[in-house]
Amino acid sequence: MFPEFATYIKAQANLSDHDIELIHSKAIEKKLRRKEFLLHQGEVCRYKIFISKGLIRTYATREQGSEHILRFSAENSWTTDPESFEFDTPSSLNIDAIEHSELVLWTKDDLRYLITNIPGLKTYFDKLMTSSGSLFRQRILSNISSTAEEKYEDFVKNYPEISARAPLHMVASYLGVTRKTLTRIRHAQVKGK
């Protein structure tokens, strides 16, 4: 788990071997079985989570039990509930595994310590935040301006791996369309080819 993270982060950030050792010394490795939870709504999200293998979803549930996916996270990506993590407040989100997954976790205090002491890591997280903000803005614009067909096409184009691996009802939940609509769109596309 940590070796995969080390390979990834060395390619992304300017870090010395000593930096990597320091980051390693604070890392917690964790495996999740399929459908196992890392965070339940109402708990405090204590970790910044790197996915070294597998597929994780971060989602909200509404009163009537429906699930609404904020984020899919596959290999070499991150998740957390940023507000809960930052302010130690109960999370309104759930995090669980769509596939058997391997994770590397850091607590807030440890992450702060690392970012303060490793400039290359700070630069990396600043970039990550900018790019994450950009993806959120693109998603909002897509949500308010695109047809269900366009939303699905964009999703497949931007996340081919995830669209191939996540169950259809989860993709529908992520896009904010009904499963029925998504099934119709996929049938029309198959016929169209």
Add this chain to the structure above:
Amino acid sequence: MFPEFATYIKAQANLSDHDIELIHSKAIEKKLRRKEFLLHQGEVCRYKIFISKGLIRTYATREQGSEHILRFSAENSWTTDPESFEFDTPSSLNIDAIEHSELVLWTKDDLRYLITNIPGLKTYFDKLMTSSGSLFRQRILSNISSTAEEKYEDFVKNYPEISARAPLHMVASYLGVTRKTLTRIRHAQVKGK
């Protein structure tokens, strides 16, 4: 324009009079008439923009000319195109004035200089970024999980000022519902009261 900003920022951040003077020395004041543009799609967004008076919209246009509003910004709030501002790339967004507006602008280099040299300002912008990310996540969850009625109710509850001041077709564009749907919702609410 700057005096309104100074009143606002003193209440939000821990700043000395000298800090305020330094921030003032880099500030550019600007008035916009109603419908006047501050940024056209395709231009580089050179400023971080504080609204001291008025109402500004930040939006994308699609090929067929439809407008999709990413953000309304009233008094004591900010706007920019963060990617264009950060990377000097052509913006995909437009920024114009819904009402006569008064703005205070800073260039990227000046803002960086201020943030580096004024710790209280850095803390303020870190908090602003966290809270802006939180609002984006809430909006995405609302987009994918709420009915048009719920989206409008939430908007009125969260932004009573803006919902009273922005034209109906712009609120519809922000929510990603048709003007016809929004008119129907408002009629039903008036009848229900």
